[in-house]
Amino acid sequence: MSDDDPSAPRESAPAAAVAGPDNGGAPLSPAASLALIESERGRLLRRRGVNPAPIFAGWGAAWLIGFGLCYLAAPGGPSAPLPMWGAATVLVVLCLAAMVVPVVQGVRAGRGVRGPSRTTGAMYGACWALAFLALATVNLTLARGGLDADLTTLLWTGSSLTVAGVLYLAGGMLWQDRAQYLLGVWLLASAVVGVLAGVPGNFLVLSLAGGGGLLALALYYALRRPSGGARP
DSSP states (O other), rough: OTTTTTTTTTOHHHHHHHHHTTTTTTTTTTTHHHHHHHHHHHHHHHHHHHHHHHHHHHHHHHHHHHHHHHHHSSSSSSOSSSOHHHHHHHHHHHHHHHHHHHHHHHHHHHHTSSSHHHHHHHHHHHHHHHHHHHHHHHHHHHHHTOOOOOOOOOOHHHHHHHHHHHHHHHHHHHTTHHHHHHHHHHHHHHHHHHHOOTTHHHHIIIIIIIIIHHHHHHHHHHHHHHTTTTOO
16 A cells, blocks of 8 residues: 555554553554553652752741740740840841752752743742841831831741731742742731730740641641642
């Protein structure tokens, strides 16, 4: 039979592209093709994507322990085995340690990746740095203007939670992640409650509500991870 014979059976290009390796090269059904595409997508996300669980777990532990110690050591709070400056030092060290995980994961996930996805992630990460840099500048300027110690403490904790909550709202909208969006709402509510609680109650709110919320989200992502992961 000639190659030009119109009656000769031919395999279409799309069918050949989705031919299964385990069925003798025969084309897969539409359902099987979609399942194969989803499987490969999940495998790529697990290999290339950022795993949010350890990121939120690190930050949750830092807030739970660090702000918990600040609550215990603050004037008017229960006695603690270390002074306030020691509790603040532990908090800073824990937060610096928590920064390591997202940086390492971001560098690893960004290798060989180009296009809008990488640009969006980089811009969102820069938002955190820029927002807290501006926040620190404003708060330090106000503190030098004569705020007393308690108001300065409430200013820092309340504004920091507010900025973090807004950024998590933005992240939830950006990646269509309801869990992250709800965390943003939770942190905004915690910021209000913390300011209303005063000092040292604000540290307890940061520890239990802030740290607890981050740990709860870490657990959610850890349980959800086998299905393909999610972007933080």
